[in-house]
Amino acid sequence: MTQKNDIATPRPSIRRLNASEVRRRCEPSDLNFQTTDELPILNEIIGQARATQAIEFGVNMRSKGFNIFALGPSGAGKTTTIQQYLAQQATSRQAPDDWCYVYNFDNPDTPRALRLPAGNGSSFRDDLQALVKTLRDELPKAFESEPYTRHRNQIIRKAGEARQGVLQEVDNDAARRGFSLVQTPNGIIISPLLHGKPITPEEYEALDPIQRAEYEGQRPELQDLLENGMRRVREFEKQAESELEALDQSVARRLIERRVADMQAHYNHGDIVRNYLQDLANDVVTNVDTLREAQAGAAEAPARPMMKRESPWERYRVNVLVDNTKQSGAPVIIERNPTYYNLLGRIEYRVELGALVTDLAMIKPGALHRANGGYLVIEALPLLRNPFALDGLKRALVEQRIVIEEMGAELRNVPTATLAPEPIPLDIKIVLIGEPQIYYNLYTYDEEFRNLFKVKADFDTELAWNQENIQHYARFVAGRVKDEGLRPFQSAAVGRIIERSARLVEDREKLTTCFGDIADLVRESSYWAEKAGQSLVQAEDVDTAIHQRIYRANRVEERMQEFIDNGMILVDTQGSVVGQVNGLSVLGLADYEFGRPSRITARVSVGKEGLINLEREVKLSGPIHDKGVLILTGYVYGKYGQHQLLSFSASIVFEQSYEEVEGDSASAAELFALLSSLANLPIRQNLAVTGSINQQGIIQPIGGVNEKIEGFFEVCVSRGLTGDQGVIIPIQNVRNLMLREDVVAAIAQEKFHIYPIATAAEGITLLTGVAAGELQPDGCYPAETVNGRVEDRLHELAELGRDAPEPEDDSLDEKEDKEEDKEA
Secondary structure, three states, rough: OOOOOOOOOOOOOOOOOOOOOOOOOHHHHOOOOOOHHOOOOOOEEEEEEEEHHHHHHHOOOOOOOOOEEEEOOOOOHHHHHHHHHHHHHHHHOOOOOOOEEEEOOOOOOOOEEEEOOHHHHHHHHHHHHHHHHHHHHHHHOOOOOHHHHHHHHHHHHHHHHHHHHHHHHHHHHHHHOOOOEEOOOOOEHHHHHHEEOOHHHHHHOOOHHHHHHHHHOOOOHHHHHHHHHHHHHHHHHHHHHHHHHHHHHHHHHHHHHHHHHHHHOOOOHHHHHHHHHHHHHHHHHOOHHHHHHHHHHHHOOOOHHHOOOOOHHHHEEEEEOOOOOOHHHOOOEEEEOOOOHHOOOOOOOEEEEEEOOHHHHHOOHHHHHHHHHOOOEEHHHHHOOOOOOOHHHHHHHHEEEOOOOOOOOOHHHOOOOOOOOOEEEOOEEEEEEEEEHHHHHHHHHHHHHHOOOOOOEEEEOOEHHHHHHHHHHHHHHHHHHHHOOOEEEEEEHHHHHOOOOOHHHOOOHHHHHHHHHHHHHHHHHHHHHHOOOOOOHHHHHHHHHHHHHHHHHHHHHHHHHHHHHHOOOOOOOEEEEEEHHHHHEEEEEOOOOOEEEEEEEEEEOOOOOOOEEHHHOOOOEEEEHHHHHHHHHHHHHHHHHOOOOOOOEEEEEEEOOOEOOOOOHHHHHHHHHHHHHHHHEEOOOEEEEEEOOOOOOOOEEEOOOOHHHHHHHHHHHHHHOOOOOEEEEEHHHHHHOOOOHHHHHHHHHHOOOEEEEEEHHHHHHHHHOOOOOOOOOOOOOOOOOOOHHHHHHHHHHHHHHHOOOOOOOOOOHHHHHHHHHHHH
């Protein structure tokens, strides 16, 4: 019970913030230049000491698995920072080796990988191409030379004479038996002689049977004689063919061996290159006849070009997969489209006669090939969006080699015949860039990822607003101006950009590291200065760029303001109402956030239901908002239920709210509405409230304080500023204030006010004009204070509700769940 004779506690003095406390300014004395033309370009990385140290560690750590994941919000400069740092590191390292694919003479389906020092790949290709051209030119000449022709003719003549001698010997043996060798279209046969001449078929049929039988009896012996003779002829012919082949190969060997030896001496880079050149020489010698035929065929115009087969000379081509001729240090590759094939390479095909064909010239490199021996930077989100890309990347890092194969080949039931190039050893440092959530999900659920990306480079989103960083910011602006040909900035314009940077992080002691947004503001400010016909960008041009950016995005905000102005959305800015307070919330679109006031009301009645969150009852309350309501409920029961059993019914609601309510930043406002209703004390409607509360009654900081203040300010301006309007904020949020210039001007003229509070007692006192009241030694509150009136009302409600029925335990959503279960 309250003491009726106690005097109300005096109203505490709650100060109002002055104009200098609601916006920090970058003073001219902080900027020791007139225009950015006087400043050097910034080449160092700003405000990312932790991330830079992690990147340095990851880059220099040569052990397996120490790849880097750079995490931070979009626009924090991750890519630029990493690219700059890696470019600096790359200059201190040697250019990596070239890689070529050549024909594999032992296994044609598996092209051989050759490793050559940087710049030697293209020269090796050119030299080998020149060697092949020389062979193609010299080979016909060598086979048309007089020594070759004479030697060849000797072999052919010798074989012909040997053949003739064997046939003459067989013919003589046959003649002694009354037979002769006869040349027919079907070959050589043995025919009987009649009157010294081979007998005709008609004459043979006219012979008497005895004579025919005599001839037939000798035929087997003579046939064996002929077969033996022909066998000897074939041996002579085979010997002649071997001699001719040896002659051709000796000619080819003389042409190629010296030239190949010269190339082996020039490209003395290990056994693989030397062995390949020797295999090439052997292949030329072995297949010299095939090469000659192809050369002769190429000289003739083909009748059907589509039927042309690949020339055997093509096998001596070199596919320079990676050419580091122009590379002065280690490569730094940024892969913007990390598909499976763009990372690991691919084998292309062409259509010939309805079939897909390929060769080693159609093997194409991926980013891993180009970055091998250096650094590869990949955006994590596109990598995850492309099928098999992350799996292929991890497999290459685990095996430390690059395998070019069809995507998902391991999942096919029937393998496809294609080339299988030899794997290339992989020596690379991978840097993935992504949002923090991507990193944490991969780290949690992908064990391979944890083992392969052991270095986390965590990019900060803010840095201290101090003199050193002011100069860094100014030099950053100067760099954008010089690099992009923009208009120079006056020092005041740079100061305005620094102030905008603090607004972006909602902290007057900090600046943003999202330099992508700052760079855009620099570009837009230069545009408006150019449109105004100015040679220098002034502070007003920066303001114009900010205002124009807001104007392009705030159509929804203006429509909401129209609804408030015409009374469609009910918001009061004057008068006092019991159980009603102006809460503040932030609405976020994709690219824009703005504050808006919301009417929060509370009604109290006899009952035992306690505090009812109407948003929760209709499933329009998020979990954090539910928690906030439960916390303020705990505050009420803890503060007023120490000496009496609380029994009441109360409802709290965001009026005209048709979407989910989330967050606890309105819990203080909800508490004030409830206390007002319980105490029957009206709340000032010229004030709006934001802030969360804990169970001890301490006001806690919230986000979006600038947008919330400006949202209520817009409503007040539309209704007309009266000089007594303002916003109550948590005292901790004072450091977050970077309000618009028009709001600052209104505060300076005392037309609008900001009240920082630390406790619920300060807030309810300011809103009602009645002291909150301190607990007296007897455990009661003074009667005419807010707390005293609340305590009395709760006691009255408890007495009135003594005989009221007990409320059902089930909330509305629990009832619905039970009904659904019953129907099921």
